[in-house]
Structures are given as C-alpha cells and as structure tokens.
Amino acid sequence: MLKVKNVNVFYGNIQAIRDVSLEVNEGEIVTLIGANGAGKSTLLKTVSGLLKPKQGQIVYEGKTINGKAAQTIVKQGISHVPEGRRIFANMSVEENLELGAFLRKDKAGIREDMEKVYELFPRLLERLKQQAGTLSGGEQQMLAMGRALMARPRLLLLDEPSMGLAPLLVKTIFRIIEEINKTGTTILLVEQNANLALSIAHRAYVVETGRIVLSGSAEELTASEQVKMAYLGGH
Ligand code: ATP
Numbered sequence: 001m002l003k004v005k006n007v008n009v010f011y012g013n014i015q016a017i018r019d020v021s022l023e024v025n026e027g028e029i030v031t032l033i034g035a036n037g038a039g040k041s042t043l044l045k046t047v048s049g050l051l052k053p054k055q056g057q058i059v060y061e062g063k064t065i066n067g068k069a070a071q072t073i074v075k076q077g078i079s080h081v082p083e084g085r086r087i088f089a090n091m092s093v094e095e096n097l098e099l100g101a102f103l104r105k106d107k108a109g110i111r112e113d114m115e116k117v118y119e120l121f122p123r124l125l126e127r128l129k130q131q132a133g134t135l136s137g138g139e140q141q142m143l144a145m146g147r148a149l150m151a152r153p154r155l156l157l158l159d160e161p162s163m164g165l166a167p168l169l170v171k172t173i174f175r176i177i178e179e180i181n182k183t184g185t186t187i188l189l190v191e192q193n194a195n196l197a198l199s200i201a202h203r204a205y206v207v208e209t210g211r212i213v214l215s216g217s218a219e220e221l222t223a224s225e226q227v228k229m230a231y232l233g234g235h
Contacts, residue, residue, distance in 0.1 A: 001026040001186055002047065002155060007056030007066075009039075009046050016042045017053070018210040024155065024188050029181050031189040031197040031218075033231055034207035040190040041083055043207070044157045047188070048080035049073040060155070075103050079153035083160045083190075085144040089133030093124055096132050096143055100150030109152065117146040120176055138169040142176075149180070156180065159190045174200055194231035198222045206231070 002024040009017035016039045024030045032040045045051045047058060049070035058066040065073050079100075087096050097117060101110045118125040121142040127135065132143055141161055148156060161177065162170040170193075178200050181187050191197035198204060198218045206214040206227065214226060221227045 001061060002188070003057075003059040004043070004047065005057045005059070007043075007046060007053045007058065009042055009051055009053050011042075016210050017046065020056075020207075020210070020212055022205050022212060022215070024186060026154075026186055027181075027184075028202045029177070029187045029189060029200055031191055031201040031204045032207050033191065033194040033197055033204055033221075033227075036192070038207040039210040040207050041159055042210075044080060044082075044159050044188065044190055047073075048078055048157055050080070071103065074151050074153075077152075077154040078157065079148035079151045079155075080157040081144045081148045081159060081161070083163065085140045087132045087135075087140055087143050087147065089131070091132055092129050093132055093135070093143055094128040096147050097124070097150050100147035103151065110150070113150055113152055117149055120149075120179065121146050137164050138166070138173070141165065141173055145173075145176070145180075149185075153185060155186045155188065157188050157190075160192060161189070162191060162193050162196060170196065194227070195233075198232075 004020060004022045007017055007020045008015065020043065032043060034040050042051065046053055049068055053066050057064055060076060060078060065076065097114060104110055123139055124142055124146055135143060161173050174196060177187060189197055198221060201218045203217055204221045205212050
C-alpha cells in the first residue's frame with residue numbers, strides 16, 4: 001500500500017532521514033520506534049507531504065506522492081494526526097470534526113462517518129458544543145483522531161498518541177486504534193512507548209539517527225535482545 005524508497009530528508013543542511021526504505025501493507029498496523037530525535041515524526045511528515053524528500057520516492061497505492069501538496073495526499077486517502085494534536089482550540093468539537101471533512105462533498109458519507117466517530121469516541125458526542133481548547137489532553141487526542149477519520153483515510157498516520165496521557169487513557173486510545181484498524185484502516189504509528197506500540201502492531205521498524213536499523217514482526221522485535229536493551233527497559 002505504501003512504499004518509502006531510499007528517502008533522504010534535510011532541514012537546511014542537517015540531514016534528518018538517511019536512505020530510509022519501508023513498506024506498509026494494506027490492513028497492517030506498522031510502528032516506528034526510536035528515541036527522541038531519531039526522525040520518526042520527520043518520516044510521517046514526509047509521507048503526508050508536509051516535508052519534501054531531497055532524494056527518494058514515496059509510492060502510495062501505485063502512485064508516486066512525494067512532491068505532491070499535503071491536501072492532494074489527504075484526498076488520495078492518507079490522514080495525519082500530528083504530535084501535539086493541533087486541534088483548533090477556539091472552535092467547537094463539532095466544528096473541528098466538520099473541518100476534517102472539508103475536502104469532501106459526499107454529504108451522506110460525511111454524516112455516516114460522523115456517526116462512526118461518535119461510536120468510537122462517545123466522549124466527543126457528549127461534548128459537541130464545547131470549545132476544543134477546553135478539552136482534557138485525552139479528549140483532545142480523541143478529537144484529533146476523530147478529525148483525521150473524517151477525511152475517510154485508508155492509511156492513518158499517528159504521531160505519539162500516548163503523549164502526556166494517564167496510563168488508563170493510553171489503554172483506551174490504543175484499544176480504539178486497534179478498533180480503527182479492524183474496521184479496515186491501515187495504520188502507521190509513531191510511538192515512544194515501544195512496549196505499547198509492539199503490543200498492537202503487526203510489524204515494526206526501529207529508527208536511530210535517521211536510519212532504519214532493524215525491522216521485523218512485532219513478535220521478533222519484542223524478543224530481540226537489542227530492542228529489549230534499548231527500548232523495552234532491558235528485561
Ligand atoms: P520526537 O519523538 O522527539 O519527536 P522524532 O524521532 O520524531 O523525535 P524528529 O522530530 O523527526 O524526531 O526529529 C529528527 C531530527 O530532525 C532531530 O535532530 C530534530 O532536532 C531535527 N528537526 C526536526 N524538526 C526540525 C526543524 N523544523 N528544523 C531543524 N531541525 C529539525
């Protein structure tokens with residue numbers, strides 16, 4: 001479904017991504033694990049068109065997408081939930097969700113997806129008129145995910161959904177990520193919490209200083225000594 005081929009990304013003269021290749025197959029949850037600053041967010045931004053690779057190619061459903069505008073990439077079926085959520089704080093929950101569908105014209109489909117978002121996140125339905133900036137951190141994460149789903153993506157890019165959330169809420173968010181995946185959305189997940197990410201992923205890539213240093217099934221990586229030592233607390 002998604003193929004990243006030999007991609008290099010720079011911020012000015014600084015190279016953040018070095019010759020990265022990876023694949024996401026339809027139906028999978030694939031996770032990128034790695035330390036702070038390894039380049040995980042940069043990779044997601046490159047896939048969603050917020051950053052342009054200097055070299056390499058990104059192919060989505062058989063079409064090259066690198067170099068295309070972010071909006072075009074959303075239309076092709078990729079939604080990105082950025083780190084830190086970036087909801088519109090002064091707008092209501094409902095308005096934020098509506099904005100997620102702004103590139104669509106199919107009113108009935110939009111209505112249908114709104115209902116699905118309410119089913120996944122009943123909390124949002126209870127708070128439709130509330131100003132988004134006054135939601136709790138967990139509720140804002142739900143809203144950011146709900147808004148991304150309103151574009152009806154086939155591939156969802158999630159950047160650090162657990163960040164700053166209490167453990168119980170993190171569990172809820174991860175259960176919902178699995179649910180979204182089971183209903184047919186492919187997921188590329190960036191997560192600092194490697195234990196958690198590997199517990200729901202099918203496959204994973206380990207990113208260190210802009211390179212992929214290891215990849216495999218979630219089971220393989222969970223069992224890997226290298227991953228255990230560096231990312232799973234050494235036991
Ligand atoms: P984190 O989990 O801390 O967000 P990450 O793996 O997602 O880490 P990135 O945010 O992709 O890492 O950052 C990769 C490297 O690129 C880091 O060295 C970072 O300082 C650098 N970087 C990120 N954004 C910019 C920017 N706008 N300008 C210059 N350098 C940047």
